[in-house]
Amino acid sequence: MEYLPGSSQPEESPLDFSQRIGIKFNNIGLLSRALTHRSYYNEHKDAIEDNERLEFLGDAVLDFLVAAWLYHRFPEMAEGQLTRLRAALVGNEQLAQFAGDINLGAAMRLGHGEAENGGRDRIPLLGSTFEALVGALYLDHDMDDVWKFMDPIIEPAVKRIMIDQVEHHPKSILQEWSQSKGFGTPVYKTVGDSGPDHDKYFEVEVLIDGIEYGHGSGHSKQAAAKIAAKNALEKLGIR
Numbered sequence: 001m002e003y004l005p006g007s008s009q010p011e012e013s014p015l016d017f018s019q020r021i022g023i024k025f026n027n028i029g030l031l032s033r034a035l036t037h038r039s040y041y042n043e044h045k046d047a048i049e050d051n052e053r054l055e056f057l058g059d060a061v062l063d064f065l066v067a068a069w070l071y072h073r074f075p076e077m078a079e080g081q082l083t084r085l086r087a088a089l090v091g092n093e094q095l096a097q098f099a100g101d102i103n104l105g106a107a108m109r110l111g112h113g114e115a116e117n118g119g120r121d122r123i124p125l126l127g128s129t130f131e132a133l134v135g136a137l138y139l140d141h142d143m144d145d146v147w148k149f150m151d152p153i154i155e156p157a158v159k160r161i162m163i164d165q166v167e168h169h170p171k172s173i174l175q176e177w178s179q180s181k182g183f184g185t186p187v188y189k190t191v192g193d194s195g196p197d198h199d200k201y202f203e204v205e206v207l208i209d210g211i212e213y214g215h216g217s218g219h220s221k222q223a224a225a226k227i228a229a230k231n232a233l234e235k236l237g238i239r
Contacts, residue, residue, distance in 0.1 A: 017107035034136035039111030058135030078180035095127035170229035
């Protein structure tokens, strides 16, 4: 199982949760439904409904909102990088992080067994409940209010994700940038090596449209090329 760090806590009422996060729901029953996991509904048949339909709606709302946010925020970004960023932002791990930021786990309505087994800290459950919360907010308010809710928490998440992607996938990001500008695929050229055969050190430069954009060195050509791509991205201001 995947968990967010933290300990299980007693359930917070939907009204208290609403007041804590500063969002007034016109229909508090809608919020209550968004917080209701299937395990709770199975044990309390008097509950209105579980949150799975709201989760479905919230998933679609988040996909659109995040795509629109990225499109307007990064007008020069290539489609491939936009797609990667969107996938990271609406993935379960990041949604669970958003949920953790507002301590959503404290308000989730769980069955006894699920709560006892640490359900309030489980990443998949937190992510799906956050989607349901967004779906409920969309129905109770409108897309503008969902935007206001998400805007301040998307920006820092995007910055962190971009740093991580540049660190781990610099060649892919550089290629997407190059192709989006009509330059084609970057060319990595080994320009030197040194050291004995068992401990070679390689120097690689990356060329775009015949012009050197970055330079890197490492104990393998792959490592040197990755560093060269990072160097190019730094020069281009893509971080």
